[in-house]
Amino acid sequence: MTGERHTARCLCGNITLEAIGPAQYTEYCHCKWCQKSSGSAFMLWAVFDKDNVRVISGELSYFQSSEKLKRGFCKNCGSSMSIHFDGNFDITLGVMDNPEPFRISRHIWNKSRIRQVCIIDELPRFEEGGA
Numbered sequence: 191m192t193g194e195r196h197t198a199r200c201l202c203g204n205i206t207l208e209a210i211g212p213a214q215y216t217e218y219c220h221c222k223w224c225q226k227s228s229g230s231a232f233m234l235w236a237v238f239d240k241d242n243v244r245v246i247s248g249e250l251s252y253f254q255s256s257e258k259l260k261r262g263f264c265k266n267c268g269s270s271m272s273i274h275f276d277g278n279f280d281i282t283l284g285v286m287d288n289p290e291p292f293r294i295s296r297h298i299w300n301k302s303r304i305r306q307v308c309i310i311d312e313l314p315r316f317e318e319g320g321a
Contacts, residue, residue: 196236197246198285200269205248207271207281209238216283216292220307221299223255227263227270231304234283235273236292243272243279 193211213236224233250262250271262272273280283289297309301317309315 194291196281197287198271198281199287200248200264200267200271200285202264202267202269204266205250205264205269205271206246207243207285208246209236209243209279209281211238211242213238213292214278215295217295218297218313219299220297220303222302223259223261224299225302225304227253227255227261228282231307233270234289234294235280236283236286237278237280240274240277240279243281 196209196213198207198209199205216234216236218232218234220232225231227233248264251265252260252262252274254260259273259275261270262274263270269285270282271285272282283292286292294313296313297303297315298319299317300315303309
């Protein structure tokens with residue numbers, strides 16, 4: 191792994207993740223699963239190849255939220271940390287130590303968006319997953 195280095199930590203600091211290189215893309219997810227797992231209207235995900243991310247301290251706990259997708263979280267503080275599927279290791283932008291360099295490229299699962307959430311950007315919107 192070479193290139194830029196990104197770190198992410200849970201609320202209590204027990205888990206630290208490291209991602210090397212740029213994210214493949216970053217997206218807003220408005221699906222019901224993200225809403226329920228975060229307690230928020232949406233989650234922001236930076237999507238990395240799984241080979242470019244590692245846990246450098248602590249241990250993720252997992253919840254299999256669908257047949258193909260499992261969610262990583264801290265069992266101590268409950269922070270939502272990651273999603274794992276199809277060779278990707280997605281990290282929620284909220285736990286990134288420096289989220290500012292990431293540029294969000296799209297909205298997914300727009301059909302599940304809470305209607306009181308107004309989208310004022312011109313980013314592409316997908317009714318379900320991305321293209």
